[in-house]
Amino acid sequence: DGGITQSPKYLFRKEGQNVTLSCEQNLNHDAMYWYRQDPGQGLRLIYYSQIVNDFQKGDIAEGYSVSREKKESFPLTVTSAQKNPTAFYLCASGIPGRFTDTQYFGPGTRLTVL
Amino acid sequence: SQQGEEDPQALSIQEGENATMNCSYKTSINNLQWYRQNSGRGLVHLILIRSNEREKHSGRLRVTLDTSKKSSSLLITASRAADTASYFCATVVQGAQKLVFGQGTRLTINP
Numbered sequence: 001d002g003g004i005t006q007s008p009k010y011l012f013r014k015e016g017q018n019v020t021l022s023c024e025q026n027l028n029h030d031a032m033y034w035y036r037q038d039p040g041q042g043l044r045l046i047y048y049s050q051i052v053n054d055f056q057k058g059d060i061a062e063g064y065s066v067s068r069e070k071k072e073s074f075p076l077t078v079t080s081a082q083k084n085p086t087a088f089y090l091c092a093s094g095i096p097g098r099f100t101d102t103q104y105f106g107p108g109t110r111l112t113v114l
Numbered sequence: 115s116q117q118g119e120e121d122p123q124a125l126s127i128q129e130g131e132n133a134t135m136n137c138s139y140k141t142s143i144n145n146l147q148w149y150r151q152n153s154g155r156g157l158v159h160l161i162l163i164r165s166n167e168r169e170k171h172s173g174r175l176r177v178t179l180d181t182s183k184k185s186s187s188l189l190i191t192a193s194r195a196a197d198t199a200s201y202f203c204a205t206v207v208q209g210a211q212k213l214v215f216g217q218g219t220r221l222t223i224n225p
Contacts, residue, residue, distance in 0.1 A: 033212070042118075042202060042215040043157075050211060058212070090156055101206045101213060102147065105156035 003027070006091050006106035013078070013085065013113050021076045021109045023091030031096040032074035033103060036060060037088040046089075049074055050096050078111065086113045118146075118203045118216030126222040133190040135219040137203030138183075144206040146179055146186050147213065151200045160188075160201075193223045 004025040013019045023032065031050050035043040045058030049068040063082025068074055074093075078085045088110050092103040121136045137146070145164045149157040163170045163179045163186065170177045176189040190197055200220045204213040 035215075040217075040220075042217040045212055045214075048212060088154075092157075096211060101145070102159050102162055103157075103213060104159070105149075107156045108154070110154075 004091060004093050004104055004106040006089075006109050008109060009107065011109055011111045013111060015113060016080045018077055018079050019111065021078070021089055021091075021111070023074045023076065023106060024072055025074075025093040025104075025106075026072060027093055027104060028071070029093035029095055029104070030071070031094045032068070033092040033094070034058075034064070034066065034074070034076045035090045035092065037090060037108075043090060046076065085111055087111060118205050118214060120201070120203060120216045120219045122219060123217070124220045124222070126224060127193060129193060129195055129223050129225050131193055133193050133197070133221055133223075135188045135201055135221070137186045137188070137216055139186075139203075139205050139216075140184065142208045143181075144208055146177075147204045147206075148175075148177060148186075148188050149202045149204060149215075151202065151218070153199070157202065190221075195223050195225050197221060198223045 007022045033048040034046040037043050044060050046064050047066040049055035055068050065077045090108045091106045094103040118139045147162045148160045151157045161172050161177050163177050174191045179186045200218040202215050202218045204215045
């Protein structure tokens with residue numbers, strides 16, 4: 001059963017804590033992405049990775065970090081430096097290319113700072 | 115500012131009616147995509163139209179692209195309650211390796 005999974009579905013964090021959001025895919029996709037979505041808004045790109053052991057900052061990378069040690073996994077750490085982390089986080093994967101940038105999304109993780 | 119801007123921001127229609135959403139963008143694109151998001155869920159890819167295409171159909175969906183006006187429209191015919199969702203356009207900007215999303219149209223289908 002192919003797909004992209006995210007865990008946990010809901011996450012609560014105290015101020016000053018780092019938290020890590022999991023994203024796993026078994027679609028054999030080279031590219032993976034992390035987006036942030038605020039209420040009533042579109043998606044903003046945090047980080048993306050086109051290949052294992054390589055990743056690039058997106059539009060709002062400050063306060064976040066990622067790693068890409070395996071093709072299947074692209075965890076996102078929300079650090080204490082992110083001042084307003086409460087949001088819905090979406091992970092996606094895809095096959096990078098000029099005309100084939102369709103992305104496949106996970107179900108999301110809702111992060112709330114207490 | 116956003117590359118893609120959807121219009122209207124919210125749309126409420128009766129079941130069975132057609133729904134039309136529009137997307138405008140600013141720079142040259144490789145392709146334009148439409149996604150659907152049910153409340154609190156991930157996005158689902160609906161349709162992709164390339165910059166050299168003008169119209170594309172998929173079931174009850176019809177997408178048009180006018181590169182001279184830098185705009186696209188998504189038409190959902192014979193709407194159903196299950197079509198209630200937010201719809202986003204996303205563009206692949208020439209030379210970039212990422213999708214840029216608009217802010218979405220929130221569609222409500224009333225039974």
